[in-house]
Amino acid sequence: MSQPETQKTNIMQFPVKSKYKPDTAAHFEKEQLPSTDLLWLEAARTEALARLKKFGLPTPRLERFKNTNLIPALRDMPSKLTKHDVTIGEGSDEAVLWDLSSKLDEEWVQELLSVKPYGIEQYKDTMLWDVNTAYIEHGGVIDVPANTKIEQPIVVHLTGHDGEFTAPRTLIRVGQGAEVTIIEHITGEGKYWRNRTTQVLVGANAKVKHYRTQLESGDLVHTQNTYASVERDARYETFTLGAGGKMVRNHIFIDLIGTGAHCDTSAINLAGQSDHIDNTYTVNHIAAHCTSNQFVRSVLRDQARSVYQGKIHVYQEAQKTDAYQMSNAMLLSDAAEMNVKPELEIYADDVLCSHGTTSGEIDDEALFYLRARGISEKEARALLIQSFIAEVLDVIKDDNFRDLCDQEVLKWLQA
Amino acid sequence: MIEIKNLHAEIEGKEILKGIDLSIGAGEVHAIMGPNGSGKSTLSNVIAGHDAYEVTEGSITLGGEDVLELEPEERAALGIFLAFQYPIEIPGVQMTTFLKTAVNAIRKQRGVEELDALGLLKLMKRKTKELGISDDMMKRAVNVGFSGGEKKRNEVLQMAMLEPKFAVLDETDSGLDIDALKIVADGVNALRAKDRSFLVITHYQRLLDYIKPDVVHILADGKIIKSGGPDLAIELEEKGYTEFIGEAA
Numbered sequence: 001m002s003q004p005e006t007q008k009t010n011i012m013q014f015p016v017k018s019k020y021k022p023d024t025a026a027h028f029e030k031e032q033l034p035s036t037d038l039l040w041l042e043a044a045r046t047e048a049l050a051r052l053k054k055f056g057l058p059t060p061r062l063e064r065f066k067n068t069n070l071i072p073a074l075r076d077m078p079s080k081l082t083k084h085d086v087t088i089g090e091g092s093d094e095a096v097l098w099d100l101s102s103k104l105d106e107e108w109v110q111e112l113l114s115v116k117p118y119g120i121e122q123y124k125d126t127m128l129w130d131v132n133t134a135y136i137e138h139g140g141v142i143d144v145p146a147n148t149k150i151e152q153p154i155v156v157h158l159t160g161h162d163g164e165f166t167a168p169r170t171l172i173r174v175g176q177g178a179e180v181t182i183i184e185h186i187t188g189e190g191k192y193w194r195n196r197t198t199q200v201l202v203g204a205n206a207k208v209k210h211y212r213t214q215l216e217s218g219d220l221v222h223t224q225n226t227y228a229s230v231e232r233d234a235r236y237e238t239f240t241l242g243a244g245g246k247m248v249r250n251h252i253f254i255d256l257i258g259t260g261a262h263c264d265t266s267a268i269n270l271a272g273q274s275d276h277i278d279n280t281y282t283v284n285h286i287a288a289h290c291t292s293n294q295f296v297r298s299v300l301r302d303q304a305r306s307v308y309q310g311k312i313h314v315y316q317e318a319q320k321t322d323a324y325q326m327s328n329a330m331l332l333s334d335a336a337e338m339n340v341k342p343e344l345e346i347y348a349d350d351v352l353c354s355h356g357t358t359s360g361e362i363d364d365e366a367l368f369y370l371r372a373r374g375i376s377e378k379e380a381r382a383l384l385i386q387s388f389i390a391e392v393l394d395v396i397k398d399d400n401f402r403d404l405c406d407q408e409v410l411k412w413l414q415a
Numbered sequence: 416m417i418e419i420k421n422l423h424a425e426i427e428g429k430e431i432l433k434g435i436d437l438s439i440g441a442g443e444v445h446a447i448m449g450p451n452g453s454g455k456s457t458l459s460n461v462i463a464g465h466d467a468y469e470v471t472e473g474s475i476t477l478g479g480e481d482v483l484e485l486e487p488e489e490r491a492a493l494g495i496f497l498a499f500q501y502p503i504e505i506p507g508v509q510m511t512t513f514l515k516t517a518v519n520a521i522r523k524q525r526g527v528e529e530l531d532a533l534g535l536l537k538l539m540k541r542k543t544k545e546l547g548i549s550d551d552m553m554k555r556a557v558n559v560g561f562s563g564g565e566k567k568r569n570e571v572l573q574m575a576m577l578e579p580k581f582a583v584l585d586e587t588d589s590g591l592d593i594d595a596l597k598i599v600a601d602g603v604n605a606l607r608a609k610d611r612s613f614l615v616i617t618h619y620q621r622l623l624d625y626i627k628p629d630v631v632h633i634l635a636d637g638k639i640i641k642s643g644g645p646d647l648a649i650e651l652e653e654k655g656y657t658e659f660i661g662e663a664a
Contacts, residue, residue: 363503364467365503366503366505368463368465368466368487369499369502369503369505370505370513370517371464371486371487371488371491372463372464372487372488372490372491372496372497372499373488373491373513373517373520373521373573373577374488374491374492374517374520374521374524374577375488375516375517375520376488376520377486377488379516379520380488383505383508383512383513383516384505384508386507386508387505387506387507387508387556388507389507390506390507390508391506391507
């Protein structure tokens with residue numbers, strides 16, 4: 001089927017390469033990439049594009065995309081790179097915030113942007129990284145100097161708009177002994193693809209709280225990969241409240257590279273209609289005495305689907321690892337679906353790893369108990385759903401952000 | 416006040432209640448005693464409106480109003496209260512939130528002005544003090560980490576806050592030691608009033624030493640087989656269920 005030339009360059013087409021394999025990278029062309037005078041950046045983009053052309057976009061044939069099929073969702077998506085809409089929230093310390101373009105001369109920035117995709121040998125599914133890298137142009141940098149405590153949370157708003165293809169790159173560097181809370185509000189409406197990559201360097205003894213809300217609606221695809229490396233005795237805590245989203249894939253990769261490093265990854269998924277929210281985690285325990293927790297709760301109604309994949313990889317040197325993961329889902333309709341895959345890969349012999357997963361409905365006896373006290377069925381259900389997710393919300397240490405999450409949960413329940 | 420007539424009920428197709436007749440006047444306390452499997456808990460669940468039980472015949476009215484047509488929350492608003500045999504733990508819902516929601520849900524249905532935060536706090540303080548309930552307990556999630564005695568005291572607290580016309584106490588004494596039993600019984604006795612009726616369901620006569628009933632009924636195999644004064648409970652305790660039911664049948 002032939003398409004007019006102009007249209008071909010502006011929307012994604014997946015011509016059939018062979019009978020069985022559509023050419024999902026057909027549309028990515030060198031002419032479309034942003035141009036630059038920086039040789040290293042040009043090299044990084046070209047390399048990424050070459051890999052992309054070779055491997056295509058990730059399909060469900062890949063283990064880590066088994067339950068999340070991006071291909072139909074990406075079909076006919078706009079593909080001309082647009083600058084993403086980003087604003088900085090009030091009260092944020094602007095002294096540590098920069099536009100990516102103003103930092104391209106710094107060595108650490110060049111290093112982060114030039115590294116090979118994470119886990120390319122082992123998993124061979126790093127195409128989303130390559131999409132982002134091939135289109136590196138827009139992004140932000142948060143650079144917190146050592147031993148600095150940023151009192152007010154840094155708040156960033158990312159907004160998606162109809163007809164956009166954006167590839168924001170965010171780099172976060174938190175120096176030794178520094179402390180910061182970063183809150184990202186991700187919203188959007190319409191048909192767009194945001195393919196975002198975030199890299200986080202958590203210095204020794206530093207504390208980073210990285211909170212997100214993702215409240216998007218429409219025919220969107222949001223693929224978001226976050227790569228964090230956590231040094232000795234540092235703490236990296238992530239929390240994501242996801243309410244809605246036609247096709248949302250959040251993959252958080254964490255390397256615990258120094259002894260005594262710790263990470264928490266928590267998420268709440270509220271999905272209805274034909275929403276699809278995927279939370280995938282890859283936590284690598286590389287050094288000894290590190291601890292990690294994964295805690296995800298999902299509430300699904302209508303025909304919504306949610307995916308939780310939690311991988312804990314304990315390297316041979318990572319003795320005394322203490323790793324935990326738990327996924328609980330509440331299914332409010334028969335058509336809702338939860339796909340869960342816990343995965344432990346352990347090469348050390350003195351470790352504590354535990355995982356658990358449940359999925360169930362609203363407890364009828366609890367519902368009756370509340371109704372017998374005069375509370376209407378609707379209100380009782382809402383109360384029980386709120387109580388189900390409250391345990392995850394309790395990880396939030398910022399009162400304002402907590403209040404905001406409570407409001408968003410309530411809004412979703414009443415919708 | 417409350418009239419139960421020829422009540423038949425089943426669960427999953429199995430008939431448990433086989434024609435119960437019970438009439439409790441305003442201000443009266445009736446006790447129902449019966450062995451395991453006689454239908455005690457089914458009766459209390461049917462009165463409160465649990466949807467796992469199906470009423471196949473008969474009626475329940477409170478003050479002349481048909482109860483069986485109502486949803487559980489509507490029954491609560493009408494004035495029916497069930498103190499659960501096994502109070503449910505609800506992690507994540509704080510006691511104060513729960514009580515506030517319940518009190519105002521009922522006030523709203525009754526067309527009474529809802530209480531503001533301060534009004535509720537005052538009411539709660541007064542009631543918890545009367546029942547010897549600590550502030551710490553009120554900060555916890557509903558029934559989570561409560562001892563057996565605390566759970567039952569919590570049921571009485573809810574009853575005190577919701578001010579029902581007709582309260583059913585489903586084996587409130589089960590699993591309680593004497594001290595806990597006394598506290599619970601004192602709480603119930605404090606709520607006795609000439610416009611409030613009680614149905615006390617129990618396996619043991621012991622409770623009736625503390626909550627004095629006006630009438631005692633013996634329930635066996637889904638039917639009331641004998642009714643009488645408080646002495647009936649003592650007679651039953653002495654003879655034991657097997658012999659007593661054998662004689663009565």
